[in-house]
Amino acid sequence: MVNRSSTPRSAPQGVDPLLDQAPCGFLSVRDDGVIEYANATLLTLLGWERTALQGQNIVAILPVASRIFYQTHVFPMLRVQGAVTEIYFSLRSRSGQDIPILANGVRRQRQGDAINDCVVIPIRQRMQYEDEILRAKKQAEAAIGAQKQAEATLKHQYERAIALGQITQHIRESLDLTQIFAVAAQEIRQCLAADRVGVYRFTPADEAAGGNFVSEAVAPGVDSVMVTQMPHQGFGDHYRGIRHNAGTLAIRDIHEMRLLDEHSQLFSQFQVQASLVVPLQKGHHLWGLIVIHHCSGPRYWQGVEIELVEDIAAQLAIAIHQADLVQRLQTELQERQRAEVHMTQINAELRRATGLLDQLAHIDPLTQVANRRRFSDRLGQEWARLSRDRLPLSLLLFDVDYFKYYNDTYGHQAGDDCLYAIAQAAQKVLGRPTDLLARYGGEEFAIILPNTIQKGAIAVARHIHQAIAALAISHRASAVGSQITISLGISTLIPSQKSTSTVLTQQADQALYRAKQQGRNRSVVFDPTMSHPEPKSALPPLS
Amino acid sequence: MSVDVLSRNNVKVMGQGQRPLVMAHGFGCDQKMWRFVAPAFAADYRLVLFDYVGFGESDLAAYEPQRYSHLQGYAQDILDICAALNLEQAIFVGHSVSSMIGLLAAIAAPERFERLVMIGPSPCYINDESYVGGFDRQDIDQLLDIMEKNYIGWAHLLAPVVMQNSDRPQLTQELEESFCSTDPAIATRFAKATFYSDNRDDLAKVPVPSLILQCKDDAIAPAEVGQYLHQHLPHSTLALMAATGHCPHMSHPDETIQLIKTYLEAASLSPTYG
Numbered sequence: 001m002v003n004r005s006s007t008p009r010s011a012p013q014g015v016d017p018l019l020d021q022a023p024c025g026f027l028s029v030r031d032d033g034v035i036e037y038a039n040a041t042l043l044t045l046l047g048w049e050r051t052a053l054q055g056q057n058i059v060a061i062l063p064v065a066s067r068i069f070y071q072t073h074v075f076p077m078l079r080v081q082g083a084v085t086e087i088y089f090s091l092r093s094r095s096g097q098d099i100p101i102l103a104n105g106v107r108r109q110r111q112g113d114a115i116n117d118c119v120v121i122p123i124r125q126r127m128q129y130e131d132e133i134l135r136a137k138k139q140a141e142a143a144i145g146a147q148k149q150a151e152a153t154l155k156h157q158y159e160r161a162i163a164l165g166q167i168t169q170h171i172r173e174s175l176d177l178t179q180i181f182a183v184a185a186q187e188i189r190q191c192l193a194a195d196r197v198g199v200y201r202f203t204p205a206d207e208a209a210g211g212n213f214v215s216e217a218v219a220p221g222v223d224s225v226m227v228t229q230m231p232h233q234g235f236g237d238h239y240r241g242i243r244h245n246a247g248t249l250a251i252r253d254i255h256e257m258r259l260l261d262e263h264s265q266l267f268s269q270f271q272v273q274a275s276l277v278v279p280l281q282k283g284h285h286l287w288g289l290i291v292i293h294h295c296s297g298p299r300y301w302q303g304v305e306i307e308l309v310e311d312i313a314a315q316l317a318i319a320i321h322q323a324d325l326v327q328r329l330q331t332e333l334q335e336r337q338r339a340e341v342h343m344t345q346i347n348a349e350l351r352r353a354t355g356l357l358d359q360l361a362h363i364d365p366l367t368q369v370a371n372r373r374r375f376s377d378r379l380g381q382e383w384a385r386l387s388r389d390r391l392p393l394s395l396l397l398f399d400v401d402y403f404k405y406y407n408d409t410y411g412h413q414a415g416d417d418c419l420y421a422i423a424q425a426a427q428k429v430l431g432r433p434t435d436l437l438a439r440y441g442g443e444e445f446a447i448i449l450p451n452t453i454q455k456g457a458i459a460v461a462r463h464i465h466q467a468i469a470a471l472a473i474s475h476r477a478s479a480v481g482s483q484i485t486i487s488l489g490i491s492t493l494i495p496s497q498k499s500t501s502t503v504l505t506q507q508a509d510q511a512l513y514r515a516k517q518q519g520r521n522r523s524v525v526f527d528p529t530m531s532h533p534e535p536k537s538a539l540p541p542l543s
Numbered sequence: 544m545s546v547d548v549l550s551r552n553n554v555k556v557m558g559q560g561q562r563p564l565v566m567a568h569g570f571g572c573d574q575k576m577w578r579f580v581a582p583a584f585a586a587d588y589r590l591v592l593f594d595y596v597g598f599g600e601s602d603l604a605a606y607e608p609q610r611y612s613h614l615q616g617y618a619q620d621i622l623d624i625c626a627a628l629n630l631e632q633a634i635f636v637g638h639s640v641s642s643m644i645g646l647l648a649a650i651a652a653p654e655r656f657e658r659l660v661m662i663g664p665s666p667c668y669i670n671d672e673s674y675v676g677g678f679d680r681q682d683i684d685q686l687l688d689i690m691e692k693n694y695i696g697w698a699h700l701l702a703p704v705v706m707q708n709s710d711r712p713q714l715t716q717e718l719e720e721s722f723c724s725t726d727p728a729i730a731t732r733f734a735k736a737t738f739y740s741d742n743r744d745d746l747a748k749v750p751v752p753s754l755i756l757q758c759k760d761d762a763i764a765p766a767e768v769g770q771y772l773h774q775h776l777p778h779s780t781l782a783l784m785a786a787t788g789h790c791p792h793m794s795h796p797d798e799t800i801q802l803i804k805t806y807l808e809a810a811s812l813s814p815t816y817g
Contacts, residue, residue, distance in 0.1 A: 031794040032788060032795070033787050033788045062762075064682040064685070065683070065685035065686040065689055066689065067763070068763055071763050072569070072572070073571045075788070075794070076571060076572045076790060079579075079790070079793040079794070080575045080576060080578070088693050089693075134692070253613075255651070297615065298616070299609060300609050
């Protein structure tokens with residue numbers, strides 16, 4: 001040791017004998033560690049000669065641990081605060097024995113210099129019971145610590161149960177994955193006090209591709225990875241390794257990982273310091289990842305934290321599975337609906353075709369009015385109905401006068417046109433939907449007038465004569481005039497269940513026969529005497 | 544981040560210069576340790592002083608046990624401060640363990656730092672095969688024992704078992720007067736992070752030139768450690784000081800100031816050229 005001071009010792013003159021007899025050690029040390037003075041009590045305690053110790057560095061009387069404590073605590077406090085009080089450390093005797101001591105120190109200024117004076121009390125005997133007290137205290141603290149730990153564990157479990165409960169409830173209430181992921185990310189972020197929690201989805205059916213973040217929750221002031229779409233690919237590259245590993249990956253400090261430069265840049269761009277990655281399974285297939293980032297520094301991920309995230313991942317796996325089922329059901333449902341619409345269309349077309357066929361079966365193709373078959377059906381129906389209601393039914397039968405001559409004169413095509421024109425003109429006369437005009441045969445037509453008394457039937461007959469006259473179809477071969485005319489028979493009955501509609505047709509037919517006999521171009525109403533040669537009543541000729 | 548870093552770390556900015564000079568205190572102290580050297584740089588630099596979270600007048604509520612169990616957590620304090628003040632090409636002066644903390648910060652964000660000045664640094668305190676760090680594990684365990692007895696408060700050893708500082712304001716005050724951290728758990732955690740650290744593998748990664756100030760007879764960072772650092776740190780300068788001990792900035796402030804100034808001038812980082 002080099003003693004750079006010219007002053008061999010620093011104790012004031014006349015104080016030495018007193019100091020040497022003091023019941024405590026006394027030591028003066030310079031800032032550079034050199035011992036300038038030690039009193040007799042201390043020298044005895046340490047087994048040093050005064051001349052040998054003075055000028056030595058204080059390190060010579062300190063055990064290793066106390067050297068560190070002196071350099072890091074005692075000297076800096078003396079230097080900065082000017083004093084230390086009741087500081088505990090150990091001194092080492094020349095024979096190598098460690099002596100626990102308590103020290104008080106104070107810094108004293110000299111001319112342009114300073115010295116640190118310390119009082120030293122050995123406390124070897126106190127140490128034993130104080131150590132015991134300290135041990136007891138540590139045990140008590142350990143017990144309290146264990147209790148706190150147990151409480152914290154319980155609290156953790158409780159928080160975990162709550163978070164899990166909420167997520168489970170959301171999964172039950174919602175089939176919307178976006179919403180479920182948002183809730184899960186938020187819950188995880190809050191439970192773990194994490195800076196960023198994301199749900200990362202691998203591109204389906206493409207092992208080589210990465211994926212992208214589909215949901216995210218970030219702490220205030222933390223950048224969103226989702227907002228900047230660009231670096232997804234980079235994360236994808238990084239996470240592809242996990243795809244084959246398929247286990248939870250907890251990274252305490254991202255800097256300790258061997259990362260590619262571009263990945264390392266990506267992590268530093270998003271301030272990632274520590275990360276926890278938990279796989280999301282769909283069946284035996286890795287669907288995606290829960291990615292948790294800690295940005296303020298390295299982070300040790302605790303077992304309970306990892307378990308919580310894994311439990312949530314299991315719940316999310318159920319949600320993903322459910323959403324998939326729902327989607328498949330919806331696709332099926334849509335296909336079924338499409339098939340039903342198609343079926344309805346076919347049915348409608350079928351109905352239209354059937355209706356057309358039905359119509360064709362009941363319509364006379366030449367005149368486009370009902371045919372004989374339709375007439376018979378309807379007459380039977382009306383007969384039955386009106387017999388129940390006891391209401392009158394009228395029937396008109398009419399025949400084109402000298403139609404054979406018309407055909408012979410004008411040809412069959414003109415004959416057909418003439419029948420068509422007569423049918424259409426007669427049809428227009430009929431106003432009620434239940435009235436029916438039918439082609440009865442050849443040039444003969446019939447009209448059913450339900451719920452119509454004789455007077456009404458006569459009126460209809462008159463209108464038909466007028467409508468045909470209005471057609472003004474020339475007929476130069478007619479014996480009753482120069483234009484087409486008809487002869488018409490009228491019959492009215494209240495139908496009875498005891499008889500059939502044949503009665504009505506026979507009566508109308510007889511009336512028609514009379515009309516022809518009486519010179520044609522007229523209407524004749526049936527009357528029961530008609531079986532006799534002379535008519536009882538006849539309507540006057542029209543023209 | 545939304546944290547107010549400047550108040551969290553009790554950051555003090557002073558001086559009339561442009562180039563930032565950050566001073567980081569070592570284990571067992573706070574920024575007050577710089578008071579004997581800092582004024583010498585005030586005229587020419589923008590001085591930044593601070594306390595690590597858990598020490599001095601930092602915000603104890605911001606203390607996170609996990610983060611500060613590792614020197615990276617303390618390095619993050621420095622990076623947070625650099626970001627908050629938008630520091631670039633700063634000169635970093637670290638004492639003891641802060642040398643390694645600054646080194647980790649410089650690896651993480653090279654653009655923030657121009658030069659590192661390390662006072663009594665050591666990349667590894669524990670002896671390891673052929674490497675001489677100066678200590679064995681049991682030495683560190685004994686240090687923790689000494690610290691525990693001191694921090695709990697010798698005079699209050701018989702006081703109630705549960706340490707609740709709010710119940711005992713008097714004790715709190717006394718401890719604040721004597722120690723830079725009132726919480727034995729915080730101090731113990733920093734001691735473990737410091738003395739159990741091994742940054743030897745980081746040395747080659749340091750992108751910034753550095754000055755190693757190696758004291759004579761340093762009980763904490765022996766001369767072999769200084770040599771080892773100089774060998775393994777790229778672009779490093781080793782200065783062997785006449786000062787003894789481990790705290791030359793407190794015991795020999797003039798020599799410390801002179802060496803740092805000479806180094807910065809040689810690197811053309813003195814205010815005259817910079």
